[in-house]
Amino acid sequence: MEILDKLINVALIAATLRTTAPILLVALGGSFTTKAGIFNIGLEGQMLAGAFFAVIGSIWTGSAFAGVACGVAAALAFALAFAVLVVTFRANEVVVGLALNILAGGMTISLMKAIFGTRGSIVGHGIVGLPKVQVPGAQALLGSWAPLISGFTPIVYVAFLAVPLLVLFYNRTRLGLYIRVVGEKPEAAEALGISITRVRYIASLLCGLLAGLAGAHLSLGYITMFTENMSSGRGFMAVAILIFSNGDPLKVLAGCLLFGFADAFSLRLQTFGFPSYLVLTVPYVVALTALFALSYRARPKIIKETLASMQKLLSADRNSAQVDKNPQ
Amino acid sequence: MVSNAPGSPTLHSTAAMAVELTGITKRFGAFVANDGIDLAVRRGEIHAIIGENGAGKTTLMNILFGLLQPDEGSIRLNGEATVVADPAAAIKAGLGMVHQHFKLVPSLSVADNVFLGMEIRRHGLIDHAAQIARTQDLSKRFGLHVDPTERVGLLSVGIEQRIEILKVLVRGARTIILDEPTAVLTPQESRELFQTLRSFVAEGMTVIFISHHLEEVMEVSDTVTVLRNGRKVATRPTSELSKDELVRMMVGREVSFDRRPRAALGGDIVLDVKDLWARDDRRLPAVRGASFAVRSGEVVGIAGVAGNGQTELAEVLSGLRPASHGEAWLKGQDLTTLSPAAIREAGLAHVPGDRMVRGVDRNASIAANTLMGRQHRAPWSRNGMLDWKAIAGNAGALIKGFDIRAQGADDAVKRLSGGNIQKVVLAREFTNGADFLLIDQPTRGVDIGAQEAIHDEIMRQRAAGRAILLISVQLDELAALADRILVMFNGRIMGEVAGDDADEDRIGMMMAGVMPQLEPA
């Protein structure tokens, strides 16, 4: 019991929110491309580029928010390259995504070496991190639960607020609707004169926007530094979540919270003497298990749909049976 | 610009005409799909267009709706000469088209689909409530009963069609084109559709619809236009016509049923199908209790309008689709329990209907394509090793034997013309020694010369004692080749006609869903 108390507490939930935020942002970005029918495995690279250029921008301008803008711009450039190759040139999405990931890794290190004369990480150098938002009255309102809503950097709030906004976007805006249509039934979009190319470009760029924010959050919000490969597979994790959430914002949130929790929880497990390397596999194992479990569970849905269509058919069949029995 | 100022109906003498097409010609390469067609549709009528598969109906409607541009001819809409550059222009001019293949988004609600592309918005956000309300209004007004909030993915085809019609109405169409609207409907749904079409006319709108179901045409249309081989045969008021006359105009007396000479061979039963049922991809029953037998040395034809379960039947017999009920015995083995490979082993050769997807690997060579299905058999394969020399040699022989126009066995299939691709498939399947040949649309898209060659080859196979099931939407093909013709409609076998007195009226009626008068037993 005492162990449980020590494991599961406000700090754990706050940690879950923190670990969730970057994956959530990048996964929500990927939601745009997923919904538009593009498999975007290049999220990792966009995020890494975002993280790097956010730091550069922050050093350069001395402003965290200008840094974020730089990071987003870099991720947008990657997203644009992705869109040009995948949408216009119809290159294979996986090849382009992987290559852009490699490019981001090599480029950040090269530039780091060119600019700072070293590789590895950029700390100090006048990087300005994002401020933490203290929600007024949180302490008074929630007492010891205040850390759940207060004390995060702005991008964390953006990440969580983006979920309902995306729900609204997909359900209530024209562009959101078109993105869904283009991904789900491009023939319908084409027949109605909706430009598939244009919508997919927009979706790719929106994806870059959020992936860039996610990267900037890693290097200016979560902590204030850049390290080579600091995205550490979060982009791939997001892709996994996108696949079984099909890009639905609420399901994306659920998936990200699951992995955020698995991550935060597994880190705490280590203090109880479990071997570090095994504990570190937990989030990946959870992701894989969820992926397999959900693809297995997809079957009952098919069965359900079949039953529904059977019922419909039975009524239709009765009609035609009547026709058969009473030939004119 | 189409301007039809209200209150000046007599501006033009032809203003009573909603649509006037003059001398429309459309060529696809050397092929003439529409050949100088004139068509006039009066305002406020239901105008049916009928004709065999490939007669040019869809092409003509696509031209009217701006999806295709005519090579020759002109279009007047409501008396105004109009260039219909694209569907947007057609919509602006008050036309609406319900396509043969629906273009709905399954995950969206009915109302969202109806308003897709012209959403009602408030403060920049889509106003679902308003869309639902307007959908509700429209569907009430025209008796198109749908629940606007329901997700389209869960609805039946019939309701999907209503949504397509609503889409057209919402865009303000006064003239509505429906391409084979009843092909996918149950009789009940068809009747409801006609109800709706009549209500359109009652509101002063005009309806053009394409159908193969003559019963329906007789029942609902005011005027009928018959197309054949890209030409217009006639336009007549429906009331002046009988079903028999329609069929005659459609099929055409002058089409010779070039029947191949033959001796009766009918040997042992090779394929015995008993009460076979199967579902289509939407999991709706597509084959409903088919029972028939095919003997060696016999060609059994299956006639029917495309989409009445023939494809599914062929897929079940070749193991590509599970049967939901029933049996199909091929030389002592029940095909419904076997894998595609085992069925081939048991003695099936199959010429698939969708040859580009199922019939070939377009990127592979002719040699590689002729290997499929026999890659484990000598002399092409020994101990699992392929003998490409033998394969290429065989492919070369097939190219000669079947007159395939190609540079050689190494030629990629994608470089061949459609007819030659079909010959590659036929060559492969006809030479694999199977006792049962399942042939689906052997001459679809094939030129006349090749058609002839293919027909000859089928007859040679018959003479060699093969049992042949020939599925075709072309009546003359069946009449020329089949010993017996089964007619499929809506998944059922409606009846059987002997090949040598193929009565096209009778077949046509059965194809249109009309039961033949049963001879007293």
Place this chain on the structure above:
Amino acid sequence: AQTKVSVAAISGYFAQGFGVSIVNGLNKAKTDFGIDLKLVDTGNRALDYQEQFENLAKGKQYDLIFVMGWELVDSLQKVSKEYPDQRFVFIDGVLDNPKMIYANFAEEQGSFVAGALASMIEAKGSEFPKIGDGKAIGFVGGRDIPVIRNFLGGYEQGAKYAAPDVKVNSVFAGTFDDPAKGSELAQALYGQGSDIVYNVAGPTGEGVMQASAAADKYSIGVDIDMCGTAPGNVLGSMLKRGDIAVYTLIKDEVGGNKVTAGTRTFDLKSGGVEFKVCDDIAPKIPADVTAKLDDIKKGILDGKIVIAKAK
């Protein structure tokens, strides 16, 4: 006789704490003595190492080649046999090859002091600002590898020696490259009542330092002076003076005092390892703690306190 000295250094870790201090020492030597200096980054593929050594050794243009990182040992052994005249300096360890030069660091000594200070402060409980009554201190390692275990071993022994009832909670990030994870690990430790966390995790450890500021708890830096990363929250840093090591070696070389095979040990005694309490913290530390810490340092120097090395 003053000769032009040419030096190369090869490692995969120049960007991480200890590597940074090595690079600092090399650069200082370069400015002070005008030596030729070449830094070679090995990357992280074991397949590449040997050829990189050969590329360096082949031209015989470097008087000394500094080598840092245990994963290079294998290649180093092979190439040093191939090029017996080439002098290699292996930093941070001793191998069984008597022909090589070793700069060995007693990180367990400095870590012992760090553990002792941390546990004594923790034992004070709420007497000391920001300290709770959890009676635990923490440790965040990078990858779970022997050299990091050696830091942890010294830290644990020191903690136990100074305040036996203070528990040491140790965790590993599994990576040196994920500062976000370092931050999360530290916050987890703080959340479980460890008020002081010692990081030995390279860039991952930067996350630990930043987390101490965020959680307003204490951290202990490693390798270089990290007091500036989170002022007020860093107790001190366990300095591993790679800079001193390379600088002195090069200085000898430049002075005509050619560096010869054998082991140079850099420990508390020689100043190669040092625990530095941050200036802003020092005044707050109770006198008894300071006194005992001095005793402990003396004990280590005298050899009275024997610290077991991790294998």
Place this chain on the structure above:
Amino acid sequence: MTDRLRAISGQIIAVGVALLMGAIIILLVGESPVHVLMTLLRGAFGDQEKIAGTLLQTTPILICGVAACIGLRGGMFNVGIEGQLFLGGFAAAWVGFSFSLPAGIHTLAALALAVVAGAAWVAIPAYFRARYNTNEVVSTILSNYIAVLLTSYFTIFLFKRPGGWSETPPILATAYLPEIFSFSRLNWGLFIGLVLAVGAALIFRYTSWGYGVTMVGSAPKFAEYGGVNVKRQGFVVLLLSGAVGGLAGGVETLGVHHRFMEGFAPGFGFDGLIAALLANGSPVATIVTALFFGALRSGSLLLEVDTTASREIITVIQALIILSVSAQVLIKRRGDSQAGERRWKF
């Protein structure tokens, strides 16, 4: 034939474009492209040792590339070669240091277990892909992380060499893959890679099974119609791909490192996959692309020593090559409707 010629010349143009962009980047970081290029060439082919070094680099890329080709042939994207390589490497090392067997047999036994480990590691993703159409790209990527951590765990917690770095005890000499030359670590692994590449090409071309798999990859509906069990062959192909991935790891530990080291070969799986994609899935062409990447890598080792440019520049150029090749392969499809395009099946 002209098609192929056009494809190959397109490929070469694309590589040229990428190199040009690389040259511009090199200029931007303040080096001379010519100097960089000459250094690269010298580093890759300067003398017999350099050439052997290039071949040494080529070996794992080639074997991983063949693994990828096998998957691609059957329409499967095995992005998990990395993980299979790590597990295969560990498995081979384990046999190498745990058992004493006669020379030759020992090597074979170790390689055999590497193969089994690689296949076993991909078995679950392969099963779910074949049975439930679970996206294999994601499942194999995720399993990479687990594989790397798992082998680290084995190495450090279960089998660490006492007093050693994060590595297992050395394997017995009986399990070594013999070296080819006295002056290089280049070993029989290269022959294994070449035999695999040629063998895979021959199997795909000259066996009935290979024919079926090729058809599953290029026209699954046609294959199904022709009686090929599409699901089973998909499963088998991924398994074989994983097996070869495992073998790549075994070759590295038995031929080069003679032990398993934590995190010893990051990125080879991805290099191999990309070499295979660049070779359009042809195992024989993969020999060329792997050699190209091997030369780039080997040349870059000298680059670091002889210029101020970072080796990462090579990574950048590599990525640019892949991007421009991927764009040009499909360039003729521009302008078609995108409506009918296959979406990724999730």
